[in-house]
Amino acid sequence: MTTPLPKRIIKETERLQSEPVPGISAVPHDDNARYFDVNVEGPGGSCYEGGVFSLELFLPDDYPMCPPRIRFLTRIYHPNIDRLGRICLDVLKNNWSPALQIRTILLSIQALLGAPNPEDPLNEAVAKQWKENQAEAIKTAREWTEKFAQKK
Amino acid sequence: MTLRGMRRLEARRQMEESNFLLSKARSQNLNPPVDFRLLDYVTAYDDNLMCAICRCPFVDPVVLAECDHYFCRDCIRQSWGSTYSPSGPRGDCPQCRTPARLGTRSATSKILVNILDDLLVKCPKHEEGCPVSVKRGEVEDHMNIYCGYAYQECAGERCELPVRRKDADQGCLHFGVSCFDCHETMQKSTLENHWRSECAVRRVTCPRCNMHVLSKDLDSHNSETCEAVSIPCPGASIGCTSRSKRSQAQTHAKSCTFAKLAPVISSQKSRMDEQEAAQKLLSRKLEVLETGFGVMQGILYPKVSVEADDLAADESRIPFLDNSASERTLPPHHPRMFSGDSSGNALSPFDFPVPPTSRPSSAAPGVARRASPIGLPPSESAAALRQHDPIEAYNTNYDLASPGLPPPSTSGGPYVSPLHHLLSMHESLRDEMSRVNSALQELDGRHSMQTLNENLRTREEISYLGAQLAGLSRQVHWLTSTQLQRQSRSATPSAVAGSSSEMAGTSVEAAVNAVSTAATALRGAARMVSVGQGQSSSGSHGPMRRENSAEGRTKL
Ligand SMILES: [Zn+2]
Ligand SMILES: [Zn+2]
Ligand SMILES: [Zn+2]
Ligand SMILES: [Zn+2]
Ligand SMILES: [Zn+2]
Ligand SMILES: [Zn+2]
Ligand SMILES: [Zn+2]
Numbered sequence: 212m213t214t215p216l217p218k219r220i221i222k223e224t225e226r227l228q229s230e231p232v233p234g235i236s237a238v239p240h241d242d243n244a245r246y247f248d249v250n251v252e253g254p255g256g257s258c259y260e261g262g263v264f265s266l267e268l269f270l271p272d273d274y275p276m277c278p279p280r281i282r283f284l285t286r287i288y289h290p291n292i293d294r295l296g297r298i299c300l301d302v303l304k305n306n307w308s309p310a311l312q313i314r315t316i317l318l319s320i321q322a323l324l325g326a327p328n329p330e331d332p333l334n335e336a337v338a339k340q341w342k343e344n345q346a347e348a349i350k351t352a353r354e355w356t357e358k359f360a361q362k363k
Numbered sequence: 364m365t366l367r368g369m370r371r372l373e374a375r376r377q378m379e380e381s382n383f384l385l386s387k388a389r390s391q392n393l394n395p396p397v398d399f400r401l402l403d404y405v406t407a408y409d410d411n412l413m414c415a416i417c418r419c420p421f422v423d424p425v426v427l428a429e430c431d432h433y434f435c436r437d438c439i440r441q442s443w444g445s446t447y448s449p450s451g452p453r454g455d456c457p458q459c460r461t462p463a464r465l466g467t468r469s470a471t472s473k474i475l476v477n478i479l480d481d482l483l484v485k486c487p488k489h490e491e492g493c494p495v496s497v498k499r500g501e502v503e504d505h506m507n508i509y510c511g512y513a514y515q516e517c518a519g520e521r522c523e524l525p526v527r528r529k530d531a532d533q534g535c536l537h538f539g540v541s542c543f544d545c546h547e548t549m550q551k552s553t554l555e556n557h558w559r560s561e562c563a564v565r566r567v568t569c570p571r572c573n574m575h576v577l578s579k580d581l582d583s584h585n586s587e588t589c590e591a592v593s594i595p596c597p598g599a600s601i602g603c604t605s606r607s608k609r610s611q612a613q614t615h616a617k618s619c620t621f622a623k624l625a626p627v628i629s630s631q632k633s634r635m636d637e638q639e640a641a642q643k644l645l646s647r648k649l650e651v652l653e654t655g656f657g658v659m660q661g662i663l664y665p666k667v668s669v670e671a672d673d674l675a676a677d678e679s680r681i682p683f684l685d686n687s688a689s690e691r692t693l694p695p696h697h698p699r700m701f702s703g704d705s706s707g708n709a710l711s712p713f714d715f716p717v718p719p720t721s722r723p724s725s726a727a728p729g730v731a732r733r734a735s736p737i738g739l740p741p742s743e744s745a746a747a748l749r750q751h752d753p754i755e756a757y758n759t760n761y762d763l764a765s766p767g768l769p770p771p772s773t774s775g776g777p778y779v780s781p782l783h784h785l786l787s788m789h790e791s792l793r794d795e796m797s798r799v800n801s802a803l804q805e806l807d808g809r810h811s812m813q814t815l816n817e818n819l820r821t822r823e824e825i826s827y828l829g830a831q832l833a834g835l836s837r838q839v840h841w842l843t844s845t846q847l848q849r850q851s852r853s854a855t856p857s858a859v860a861g862s863s864s865e866m867a868g869t870s871v872e873a874a875v876n877a878v879s880t881a882a883t884a885l886r887g888a889a890r891m892v893s894v895g896q897g898q899s900s901s902g903s904h905g906p907m908r909r910e911n912s913a914e915g916r917t918k919l
Contacts, residue, residue: 218400219418275416276441309442310415310457 216244220270223313235317237268245270249281251317253360254325258352259287262360266296266320268313278307279316288348288355290329290338298323299333393514393525397487397503405483405496412479414438415458420479420499426470429463430456433475439465488512492559526552598622600629649788656795663802829885836878 224244227237234252239245247268253259264285271277281303283296291299302311302319332338341348400419412420416438423436434442434457443454453464480500486493487502493512497505506513511529518526519535530536536552544565549557558565558578565578571591576584585592590610596603597612598621607615616622 217417219416222418276444308455308457308460309438 219275220244227314232314232318235314235321237313237317245274247313249317251321251324253356254321257325258349259289259324259356259360262287262356263362264324264360268317270313275309275311278303278311279313281316281320286355286359288337288352289324290327290332290334290341291323293334297333299331393516394506397506399499399502402484402487402499402502403489405485406481408482412475412482416442420482421475424471424475424479425468426466426472427456427461427463428466428470430459430461432456432458432463433471436465486510486512490560491556524552596622598625601625649785652792653788656792659799660795663799825885832878832881832885839878 221244224239234254235250237247237249239247247270249266249268251264251266253262253264262285264283264287266281266283266285269280271280281298283292283298285296287296293299298320300319300323302308302316327341329338329341337348340351399422400417404420408420414421414424414433414435416434419435421433421435424433425436425439426433427439439454439457440452442457443452453462455461456463480498482499483496484499484502486495486497486505488506488510489495491512493510495505495510511527513528514525515528515531516526517524517535517537518531519537522535522537524537526536530552537550539548540551540554541548542554542557542562542565545562547557547562560579562578566575567578567581568574569576569581569584569589569591571585572589574584574589588609591608593606593608594612596605596607596619597616598619601621601624603619603621605615605619
């Protein structure tokens with residue numbers, strides 16, 4: 212079943228190209244306009260600074276009534292992102308609102324990189340380390356960023 | 364007229380009606396209802412007319428009763444999905460998350476609906492050739508009644524296929540033909556569309572320049588490349604009225620002054636527009652700031668008639684504006700005085716001045732004011748301040764920007780230039796800011812004073828308790844000593860009794876000791892109370908700042 216692409220997705224895509232968010236890029240696939248390749252730069256001042264993280268984003272059929280599905284493809288050491296790259300972010304789950312857009316979601320993800328929240332962990336091991344020895348955890352995150360999240 | 368005739372008439376009427384309904388249903392089938400979200404808008408519209416959910420101009424907008432946000436009826440219903448309640452659909456506003464329910468139809472702004480209906484859109488059939496742009500509110504009428512490219516039922520005998528309205532009078536076109544050029548077979552009714560946009564071979568002769576162009580490129584040829592189409596001079600926007608054929612446009616442009624000037628002027632115009640927009644934004648910001656300050660001023664200094672003794676008020680003003688002076692005349696109840704004093708015993712509670720609330724009203728107002736400037740009721744000082752600040756603000760400005768000019772009248776006469784006006788505005792805003800600041804400090808001081816007062820009362824109580832305890836211990840002492848004396852008198856010879864009395868004496872002593880330790884403990888508690896108070900007043904800014912930062916984050 213192929214439903215015609217809603218005007219909203221077309222408009223969002225156009226705007227992502229015409230006024231891109233600084234530090235974030237999202238490009239739809241040629242063969243599937245609901246599937247985006249996303250690159251997010253680590254926010255300045257965080258332990259992910261200098262890294263470029265790639266994600267995949269998919270807009271389900273009932274978008275915008277349900278949230279887009281997003282996953283990190285680059286490995287990242289973060290208490291709210293698990294080994295499969297899944298993200299623990301309230302607006303991607305219960306707090307989704309159809310007034311949110313791809314760009315706002317990507318901004319929230321960038322903000323999550325700037326402010327890890329070990330109190331609501333998805334990756335228990337990382338969260339434990341984050342709570343017990345933050346300096347060490349931040350160091351590891353830096354190392355991973357240098358190792359995995361570099362521009363090709 | 365017989366009964367049979369009546370029946371026949373009735374039967375015929377029914378048949379006609381059903382035929383009409385059938386044809387109406389068919390024509391609706393032929394032209395699917397217009398989806399407003401797929402229309403191409405000719406009028407530019409901004410975000411204010413756009414539904415946050417479908418990102419199109421609202422379609423059948425509804426307002427949420429609790430937060431006044433608008434959405435399309437379908438969008439918000441779909442977004443709330445199955446949450447149903449007897450009082451109508453309800454859910455959280457997608458934009459601000461306020462729990463809300465749909466407003467009534469009459470609550471929807473009529474102006475908004477009119478604006479939406481007036482948006483110009485291209486006919487939904489524009490890709491098939493309809494050149495018409497209509498108001499959105501009339502697009503359905505256009506489709507159902509006027510549009511030549513909308514379908515209706517073929518007029519041919521026993522033919523129920525759709526035909527475009529403009530071709531309806533040509534008889535049935537539903538027979539096979541083949542394109543003369545590419546030999547593809549199709550029905551006659553679709554031939555035109557084939558020529559128009561599909562046929563890769565058919566060429567037509569341009570009626571103007573006699574060039575052969577691909578039939579499907581004819582439109583773009585006319586608007587972009589045809590040499591014979593006359594186009595206006597590039598300088599038309601600034602006054603040249605000459606039109607020339609595209610082939611001769613170059614030669615005209617070379618000799619035309621307007622054409623040469625046009626790019627310069629248009630770039631300047633765009634810059635001017637830009638700056639105008641920027642200025643408009645700035646002035647709006649300024650307006651908002653001004654009204655904001657007005658409101659703040661109103662809150663901080665409610666209007667009171669100015670008192671007669673301006674001189675006294677004047678004196679009290681200086682410590683506010685002059686930083687060093689305010690440092691010196693800082694009242695003793697300022698929180699900073701306590702924060703360093705963690706030991707607490709250096710300060711006797713009675714060293715502090717009586718708070719303004721409990722100050723005896725019999726004191727002469729002038730004297731009281733001079734003695735403690737912060738204690739001055741805020742309304743009076745504000746009135747005094749407001750009287751003086753405009754002069755001061757404008758004076759400094761004039762000195763700064765154009766020293767040669769005489770200072771303006773205080774009645775707020777015309778300013779030399781908008782810059783001056785802005786500068787003075789800026790200066791007065793800054794003054795306002797510092798005044799607000801000092802008022803806040805004052806408030807803070809008063810607040811800490813209040814807590815201190817309460818603290819003081821507790822301390823008093825504690826010391827009273829201590830005194831009572833001391834009295835008690837004295838009494839105990841007295842009682843035990845009399846007991847001892849009585850015992851020694853009654854049993855002088857007995858050594859055993861003596862030892863027992865000794866034992867009694869030590870136990871009594873222990874009791875006294877216990878009482879005195881209790882007293883010191885009480886005193887310690889009192890000290891703790893005072894220290895805690897001091898700390899709490901000095902640390903009271905912490906949570907506020909944290910709140911601010913949290914707020915900033917959510918805004919982001
Ligand atoms: Zn909508
Ligand atoms: Zn709302
Ligand atoms: Zn039309
Ligand atoms: Zn026909
Ligand atoms: Zn053809
Ligand atoms: Zn031509
Ligand atoms: Zn000209």
